[in-house]
Amino acid sequence: MSPTADEIVRSAAHWIDRGIRMDTRTFAHELGISRSTLFRRVGNREDLLGEALWYLADHTMAAAVRTWERTEGSAVRDADGELRCLAVMREYRSAIAGNKGFRRFLDEEPTVAIRILTDPHGRVQPRVMAAHVDLLRRDVEDGGFVPAVSLESLCYAIVRLGEAFLYSDVLASRAPDLGAASTLLAALVEGRVPTTPL
Numbered sequence: 482m483s484p485t486a487d488e489i490v491r492s493a494a495h496w497i498d499r500g501i502r503m504d505t506r507t508f509a510h511e512l513g514i515s516r517s518t519l520f521r522r523v524g525n526r527e528d529l530l531g532e533a534l535w536y537l538a539d540h541t542m543a544a545a546v547r548t549w550e551r552t553e554g555s556a557v558r559d560a561d562g563e564l565r566c567l568a569v570m571r572e573y574r575s576a577i578a579g580n581k582g583f584r585r586f587l588d589e590e591p592t593v594a595i596r597i598l599t600d601p602h603g604r605v606q607p608r609v610m611a612a613h614v615d616l617l618r619r620d621v622e623d624g625g626f627v628p629a630v631s632l633e634s635l636c637y638a639i640v641r642l643g644e645a646f647l648y649s650d651v652l653a654s655r656a657p658d659l660g661a662a663s664t665l666l667a668a669l670v671e672g673r674v675p676t677t678p679l
Contacts, residue, residue: 493533500582531604545572557625
């Protein structure tokens, strides 16, 4: 049976996760479909990569939320006072930075990767922004914090700053510093610098 668009995207995400370069001819052959069928179902190579990267990002965020819930339940802050959304975002960034397949994609195709990941009208960044809005909205509604600006504006700053640190090796030839990113993002969200480094 011919794979659905969702099944194609999941398979592409697994290729990225395993560090396999996305060659659409080989990929389509493995799925048992033609390249034209692949294109009709999911678009061109960059469309497919965008959908696959969003799939990975979405599942990584969901896993970070589950980690919090396993250790902290429904609490808005942990015993050290760290806000739930900040802990989830830290876990999310750490998991992405530690994904060897994703890092290989960034290393081997930096221009394509950054274009797909940071396009404000693309398949990844708008969804990542929306996921962050949902994450922070939950903490606002549960009384965790009061944002100084709209959640949309705050999440725009969070995602863009997170990208600058997460992809700093590609964007600015600097090693990613996730600790600095967490400290700065906490200052953005809470309006103060944490007393202990995150």
